[in-house]
Amino acid sequence: GENVEQHPSTLSVQEGDSAVIKCTYSDSASNYFPWYKQELGKRPQLIIDIRSNVGEKKDQRIAVTLNKTAKHFSLHITETQPEDSAVYFCAAPGDSSYKLIFGSGTRLLVRP
Amino acid sequence: NAGVTQTPKFRVLKTGQSMTLLCAQDMNHEYMYWYRQDPGMGLRLIHYSVGEGTTAKGEVPDGYNVSRLKKQNFLLGLESAAPSQTSVYFCASRGPVTGLGAKTPGNTIYFGEGSWLTVV
Numbered sequence: 001g002e003n004v005e006q007h008p009s010t011l012s013v014q015e016g017d018s019a020v021i022k023c024t025y026s027d028s029a030s031n032y033f034p035w036y037k038q039e040l041g042k043r044p045q046l047i048i049d050i051r052s053n054v055g056e057k058k059d060q061r062i063a064v065t066l067n068k069t070a071k072h073f074s075l076h077i078t079e080t081q082p083e084d085s086a087v088y089f090c091a092a093p094g095d096s097s098y099k100l101i102f103g104s105g106t107r108l109l110v111r112p
Numbered sequence: 113n114a115g116v117t118q119t120p121k122f123r124v125l126k127t128g129q130s131m132t133l134l135c136a137q138d139m140n141h142e143y144m145y146w147y148r149q150d151p152g153m154g155l156r157l158i159h160y161s162v163g164e165g166t167t168a169k170g171e172v173p174d175g176y177n178v179s180r181l182k183k184q185n186f187l188l189g190l191e192s193a194a195p196s197q198t199s200v201y202f203c204a205s206r207g208p209v210t211g212l213g214a215k216t217p218g219n220t221i222y223f224g225e226g227s228w229l230t231v232v
Contacts, residue, residue, distance in 0.1 A: 009152065032219060034219065043202065043224060044155065044202070044223050046220050094157075098162050100145075100221055102155040102156070103154055104152060104153055
């Protein structure tokens with residue numbers, strides 16, 4: 001079946017600290033794992049993604065790690081800034097590679 | 113290049129009324145999607161389409177119908193609206209990966225701005 005679980009649902013950090021959001025997926029054939037950021041009242045937008053042939057990918061202050069054996073992947077944000085405050089969604093393919101199933105979201109608050 | 117455009121942006125319906133949400137994309141994408149977003153439940157896939165004339169059910173298809181008569185448009189219909197369908201609806205599209213010789217879905221899903229629907 002298709003299932004993407006995301007934790008935590010809310011996360012509050014002090015500016016400058018790191019934030020980590022974790023997701024697990026159920027379909028071992030999944031090969032693509034994106035992360036989306038949604039600011040209040042806006043549409044979700046892709047911030048980083050990873051394919052199953054690599055274990056880690058970085059883009060400035062954000063990084064994603066993938067553990068295919070355990071079927072989980074994580075988003076890491078370092079040196080957090082107030083503008084990082086948003087809802088973050090992970091996603092994974094469903095039972096068809098044409099679908100993308102999203103996690104339930106993590107509301108990140110970065111305190112100045 | 114407008115990307116993905118949804119209309120209407122806001123709508124209030126009475127229980128039992130019908131309506132259609134229109135999604136249009138100008139990126140020549142093969143794949144289109146309708147998601148609904150509810151507090152604490154993330155984005156749930158309602159229906160999707162892998163090409164003109166095709167549709168398929170997602171995670172929460174009940175109470176909705178869709179049509180893809182033209183490649184650039186994907187319509188979401190509510191035949192008899194219910195308060196449980198109060199939500200924010202997002203349309204999205206995705207293109208194929210080029211140069212691989214196979215119709216592999218591209219990576220990035222592009223979302224429309226959302227349609228806020230309230231059923232009273």
